[in-house]
Each structure stands twice: as C-alpha cells, then as structure tokens.
Amino acid sequence: MESVEKYLSEVLAEIKPLPAGELALGEALGAVLDGDVTALWALPAFDNSAMDGYAVLAADVAGASVDRPTILEVVGEIPAGDTAAHTVEPGTCMRIMTGAPMPDGADTVIPVEQTDGGSETVSIYQSAEPGASVRLAGGDARPGDLLLASGTRLGAVHLGLLAAGGRASVQARMLPRVTVISTGDELVDPGAELVRGQIWESNATMLAAAARHAGCPARRHPIVRDSIDAVLAAVEEALPDTDLLITTGGVSMGGEHDVVKAALGSLGTVTFRKVAMQPGMPQGFGVVGPASTPIFTLPGNPVSAYVSFCLFVVPALDALQGHTAGERGVSRTATLTEPVRSPPDKRSFLRGILDAASGRVAPVTGQASHQLASLARANALVIVPEPVTSLDAGSTVEVIELP
C-alpha cells in the first residue's frame, strides 16, 4: 500500500496544465488567469459626480448656511451618459446626476439634500471643500496599474472588474471538461424501474455535480456495462471533448468482474494501486489518448468515490489549471464528541458533522462506504492517522470541511 501523499504526488507529477486561451467574460468564471491584467484606462475614466446635486465652484459656496444660503443660477443639467462639453462660470452652477461628467470650471458637487432643489436658481445651504462629492479620474486605478495578478482564479468581482476596465475577454487557462463514466451491470438510471439486484446509478450524477461545484464543466456519460469492450468504447467516445476522465466501479481488488481494471490496464499509463486509506483503497490513475488526458478509476462505492474525488481529483483539476496553491480542501482541527475506531495502517476519513462555532465534530452513524445517506448528513471528513486505531471522545482531530 502507498500513502495518500505519495499517491497524490504521483498523480500531480503526471498532469500538465491545459493551454491558455482567450475566454469571453461570460465563460471565464472559475478560470485561472494566465498573465497579469493591467488597467488599459483610468478607473474612473473621467472626473464625475458621486451624488445627485449641483456642480459648483467651492469658492462660490464658501460660507453658505441654512440661515444664509448662497443663491446660484442653474445654467443646465448633466445626466449620466451626457457626452457634451459644459462649463460652469463663477456665480452659476449645473444640476448634475451621479456618474455624470463634471463640467469644466466646477470643482465640487453639493448634494441635492443640501439645497432647495431649485431649477432656475438654487439655494445652497452648506459649504463644501473643493473636490467634495467628486470622483476623480484614476481614483480607483490608473492606466498601467496591476488589476489582477496572473494565477488569480476569476470570481464574480474579478469578472466585474475586467468588464469595468473595458475588456470583453481574458487570457486564462481553459476550464477542464470532466466526463464521468459509471460502470456496472447492476446500474439503472434514476427514474427508471428497478428489479431486485439492480440499483440506481448515483456516482456519475454526484461526481459530475462535484466537478461543476469545483468550477469545471462536467457531464455524466451513459451507464457502461461490465464488459471490457464497452468500457474501452466509452473511454474512446468521451476522450475528444474531455480534459479529465473519471470512471467508477470495476476496480476492486481481484475478481473477474473488475472490467475497468482489465480494460484500462493496457491503455496509456494507467496503473492500479492500493492507497492506505479508508474509504477508497483501490485507486487507478494514468493518462490516456493523444492529449494525455488524465483518467481516474475511482472505486464504485459512492462514499469511496466521493472521498477519492475530494482528495485526488480536485487537486488534479487545479493542476490542470496551473494552480497548485492548495486553496481548496480547507482543513482545521476540531474536538471529537464521540470515540472512533480506525483500521491499522490506514488513514481514515470518517464522515462527521462539524459545528464550526464550537469546534466540535460528531461522527455520523453509518460509516460504511456505501452509506450515501450518512455522507449526506456530514459536512466534514475526520482524519484518523494511519497508526491510530482508536480515539477517545475529546481528542483533537484534523478535519476537512466538505464543499
């Protein structure tokens, strides 16, 4: 058996980042930026009003008060989007809206609330410092400023900033397209009728969703029967538009029904190993096809498949995007509320309910690797190290928060 770390490092060593390309902003959420992005233009691009009010010269309204308002002639109105040139002479002002360009001559905006709101003339009830309620050009960013550093994973605000900076697309690493292939003669699509001995297929739905949750486009391949030819055909079919392939089932230890093992053992660089963990001991990984597409052959039991996905596939998806700075899989310590047991020489990932506020974690009832209902109650994995076979209530444990 090999350790979780050794297996993961072997996996990551075989993964090369996908090429970068120009992604439209609408398709770039979650993509990792390839190269710094600097400001092409000043943000804001021109001096503009921060308030609805009156553009004035601060000197004209010095000393204005409710008792002794300054009265100015209103020579016009500037709505947001007005592109005409305007000038304010001393003794006059212009009505101005939020975001409208400042007229020449004016240096200050008096908010409408501090006036009588007049349209021919206006009474100003308060003085203001020069520049008050004016957003200066370049006040947020100047041309050439670094907006986003290479390697940033693009979130909603980053995309907003790119749009605000005038860009319609961005150079980023393509999001890995994930395909999940479930294998098993017992599997039936959810919604279809079962006969005794069959089960509804759940892994592909779950793992495709987990991949989407990790930010990657993902699809579920039609169920594949336990035949070497069917497995090979499915892989062949999926490869052209897949950047990371996952199979589930058919890799348990020994047994002529382990068709994934039999089919893929001769394909690409796929090798099968026992990883010292529970759940999820039987693992297979390699690269296949003309583009050296990474393929994970995950165990069939749903909990094993999901835990394996979190531990190995998520880092592989990050590596495909050139991102190695383990920002995901947040881990922390917590206090066990109940005693737990763990097999010797294996790292256990027990399902638990973490109460983040108190820092306590309760193992769920039902820790077997087929118990998806128990997994669904959990929000964390409790790690029991390899040499440890039991832990008392009150022990401090490391936990991984589930996404």
Ligand code: AMP
């Ligand atoms: P296997 O690894 O193919 O021997 O499968 C191990 C266990 O996981 C068996 O109980 C299978 O029925 C179950 N299993 C395999 N694939 C799936 C799947 N896609 N959805 C739900 N259960 C599965």
Ligand code: MG
């Ligand atoms: Mg099977």
